[in-house]
Amino acid sequence: MAKSKTPSYVLTLRIKTEIHQEHKLSKRFELCRGMYNACLRELLKRYTALKQSKKYKVVCKMEKGKKRNKLFLELNKEFGLAEYSLHEFVKPMQHKFKKNIDSFTSQKIATRAFKAFEKLMYKQGKKVHFKKYGEMYSVEGKSNSTGIRYKDGNIFWNGLVLRTIVKRKTTMPTLR
Numbered sequence: 452m453a454k455s456k457t458p459s460y461v462l463t464l465r466i467k468t469e470i471h472q473e474h475k476l477s478k479r480f481e482l483c484r485g486m487y488n489a490c491l492r493e494l495l496k497r498y499t500a501l502k503q504s505k506k507y508k509v510v511c512k513m514e515k516g517k518k519r520n521k522l523f524l525e526l527n528k529e530f531g532l533a534e535y536s537l538h539e540f541v542k543p544m545q546h547k548f549k550k551n552i553d554s555f556t557s558q559k560i561a562t563r564a565f566k567a568f569e570k571l572m573y574k575q576g577k578k579v580h581f582k583k584y585g586e587m588y589s590v591e592g593k594s595n596s597t598g599i600r601y602k603d604g605n606i607f608w609n610g611l612v613l614r615t616i617v618k619r620k621t622t623m624p625t626l627r
Contacts, residue, residue: 465616466606475611479551483560484587486544486552490564491579493540494532498572501530532572537561553609555598559591 468476501507507526513519527533531540538558545557567579592598599608606613 462601464606466613467616468613472611472613475551476613479608479611480587480590481584482548482552483556483590484582484584486541486557486560487564487587488581489544490537490541490561491568491581494537494564494568495579497531498568501526501532504530534562534565537565551609553592553598555593556590556608559593 504526510519510522510526513522528536531537538561541557541561542554545552545554571577571579590599592600595601599606601607601615604615604617606615
């Protein structure tokens with residue numbers, strides 16, 4: 452059964468911030484960076500344990516096919532190398548920082564880390580890249596009804612209200 456994809460959109464807006472809002476945003480982005488890096492570290496730890504297991508080594512030697520793929524999927528689940536097991540991993544962190552980071556944003560951070568890790572696991576990349584201080588530039592929510600929300604020209608995020616700067620479309624004078 453194929454997953455149905457819900458359309459998603461990225462809207463980039465300038466925001467008008469006061470100094471205390473900038474400090475809160477900076478703190479939140481830094482917390483998000485820490486969560487992202489913690490997720491990557493955990494995935495790498497689990498992946499190392501998987502690769503060292505006897506079961507994994509046996510499955511690697513099997514002939515390619517559906518049975519082998521199924522066993523790999525079972526091993527991934529057993530070692531917690533699934534996106535939703537990472538959501539469980541990030542939950543206690545989110546609870547610690549719930550005044551700043553909502554649960555849906557923390558789940559999306561875990562998902563982002565898992566997608567980066569998948570590239571390594573499926574040999575599409577050589578290594579994962581941890582975010583350095585000040586390198587977390589964006590975060591996202593799961594929907595516009597919870598977590599980070601946009602409404603009436605404002606962005607709402609856990610008690611923080613940020614006004615956006617939207618340039619109104621100017622009408623061009625008509626030439627006669």
